[in-house]
Amino acid sequence: MEVYKITGGKRLQGTIKVSGAKNSAVALIPASILADSPVTIEGLPEILDVWTLKALLEEIGGDVSFENGTMTIDPRPMIDIPLPNGNVKKLRASYYLMGAMLGRFKKAAIGLPGGCFLGPRPIDQHIKGFEALGAKVTNEHGAIYLRAEELRGAKIYLDVASVGATINIMLAAVLAKGRTIIENAAKEPEIIDVATLLSNMGANIKGAGTNIIRIDGVEKLHGTNHTIIPDRIEAGTFMIAAALAGDGMTIDNVIPFHVEALTAKLREMGVTVVEEEERIFIPKAPTLQSVDVKTLVYPGFPTDLQQPFSVLLTQAAGSSVISDTIYSARFKHIDELRRMNAGARVEGQTAIISGPATLQAATVRASDLRAGAALVLAGLIAEGETEVQEIQHIERGYSDLIEKMRGIGAEIRKEVVPDPTSSKEDSERSTKRND
Ligand SMILES: CC(=O)N[C@H]1[C@@H](OP(=O)(O)OP(=O)(O)OC[C@H]2O[C@@H](n3ccc(=O)[nH]c3=O)[C@H](O)[C@@H]2O)O[C@H](CO)[C@@H](O)[C@@H]1O
Ligand SMILES: C=C(OP(=O)(O)O)C(=O)O
Numbered sequence: 001m002e003v004y005k006i007t008g009g010k011r012l013q014g015t016i017k018v019s020g021a022k023n024s025a026v027a028l029i030p031a032s033i034l035a036d037s038p039v040t041i042e043g044l045p046e047i048l049d050v051w052t053l054k055a056l057l058e059e060i061g062g063d064v065s066f067e068n069g070t071m072t073i074d075p076r077p078m079i080d081i082p083l084p085n086g087n088v089k090k091l092r093a094s095y096y097l098m099g100a101m102l103g104r105f106k107k108a109a110i111g112l113p114g115g116c117f118l119g120p121r122p123i124d125q126h127i128k129g130f131e132a133l134g135a136k137v138t139n140e141h142g143a144i145y146l147r148a149e150e151l152r153g154a155k156i157y158l159d160v161a162s163v164g165a166t167i168n169i170m171l172a173a174v175l176a177k178g179r180t181i182i183e184n185a186a187k188e189p190e191i192i193d194v195a196t197l198l199s200n201m202g203a204n205i206k207g208a209g210t211n212i213i214r215i216d217g218v219e220k221l222h223g224t225n226h227t228i229i230p231d232r233i234e235a236g237t238f239m240i241a242a243a244l245a246g247d248g249m250t251i252d253n254v255i256p257f258h259v260e261a262l263t264a265k266l267r268e269m270g271v272t273v274v275e276e277e278e279r280i281f282i283p284k285a286p287t288l289q290s291v292d293v294k295t296l297v298y299p300g301f302p303t304d305l306q307q308p309f310s311v312l313l314t315q316a317a318g319s320s321v322i323s324d325t326i327y328s329a330r331f332k333h334i335d336e337l338r339r340m341n342a343g344a345r346v347e348g349q350t351a352i353i354s355g356p357a358t359l360q361a362a363t364v365r366a367s368d369l370r371a372g373a374a375l376v377l378a379g380l381i382a383e384g385e386t387e388v389q390e391i392q393h394i395e396r397g398y399s400d401l402i403e404k405m406r407g408i409g410a411e412i413r414k415e416v417v418p419d420p421t422s423s424k425e426d427s428e429r430s431t432k433r434n435d
Helices: 022-034 048-059 086-090 092-105 124-132 163-173 189-200 232-245 256-269 303-313 332-339 369-381 401-407 420-434
Strands: 002-007 012-017 039-042 063-067 070-074 107-111 136-140 143-147 155-157 179-183 204-206 212-216 225-227 246-252 279-282 293-295 318-324 343-347 350-355 363-365 385-389 411-416
Touching: 002 369, 012 232, 012 401, 022 039, 022 048, 022 070, 022 092, 022 163, 022 189, 022 232, 048 063, 048 070, 048 086, 048 092, 086 092, 086 107, 092 107, 092 124, 092 143, 092 163, 124 136, 124 155, 124 163, 163 179, 163 189, 163 212, 189 204, 189 225, 232 246, 232 256, 232 279, 232 303, 232 369, 256 279, 256 303, 293 303, 303 318, 303 332, 303 350, 303 369, 332 343, 332 363, 332 369, 369 385, 369 401, 369 411, 401 411
Parallel strands: 012 246, 039 225, 155 179, 293 318, 363 385
Antiparallel strands: 002 385, 002 411, 039 070, 063 070, 107 143, 136 143, 179 212, 204 212, 246 279, 318 350, 343 350
């Protein structure tokens, strides 16, 4: 199995470049299904989720090329093949195939999505939206079947401001007859990015980025060229790395406004954050002060940075409290950080972290994407060599992490090590053979 090995204690310096946003990419790619000619998306991150979506579009007949971050998708040959299993289970965002295929074919059959386990992740608001637009939706053997005679605009109030439901309803509504209004819509920057692509394809969308989005359905959508926004969560991960172990680091290709909640918390801890137009400079941090953090929908502190940020809190003087109001069980990384000598415990939806602690290297497991990022960050400052296992979660969302980190002075490498589980099976098999 592949693992990351990190030798802690190296100081980080120089410039690190942020890739295109994962959570935009995974919606922009399915959005192309709605066009009647090729769509080109530039600046895509080279992450597993993007490769999996490419494979899914090919499964339904799309002609897709992906090179140097540019994907060109010809949606014309696509057909409405059911996708109940397989690749759809590898990522959360396969749910966008529901909205996009429903919009184009008026029917779809998509397996329930995978992605990180962070506590319950229902999709009831997506389904409520599809039904309001006129689709009949059934759940059969773990796959969602959607069918509509025609889609008609509707007023949809989201019980929770869900990113996925907001985008999925936009995808289903752009080719529907009449006006759709999404109330209590999510406001994340990725929603604006998807609305920008759809508008450039000919859609009529107003209000993306606010909590009321109005969509007037159009007859058809055409191909276009689009450049993706930078990944604010990757940028935030690097900002945290800079505060943890940096001797002056520049994070390049970032929209400072998108990471304002993190910047505010870093400043509260005593870290200097210098914002430029598309770059952020963080000098060597002084002694860090403890802070309390609560994750909220955008523009609040993002849940996706909660786990990486908790590593920084292990280095702050005093006790910090971090609460996740979006995902109740997003704390699997805490057990792993404890193995590394962090002073941390979980109480309900809250982690209590006391510091500063001298982290010690250990063999740890990435239970999910941002838990993995957190463990890499912990490895950067731990005494000794940390081994991070189950890195496929990390590679679902971080592009060229090893190369980027090495570029600023980290000692990190990917290695193949024997898998303890398979060696047990192998030895059992060979024992049976010998019997
Ligand atoms: C691919 C993608 O973009 N993933 C992001 C997206 O996930 P995702 O779109 O799955 O997250 P949502 O915004 O939908 O979820 C927010 C909250 O709403 C709840 N909920 C959601 C939908 C629904 O139908 N019913 C319901 O109750 C969820 O359980 C969660 O508590 O936003 C999350 C919150 O910013 C991020 O952590 C993920 O990185
Ligand atoms: C939770 C995340 O991703 P996903 O929704 O794709 O599982 C994430 O990016 O932190």
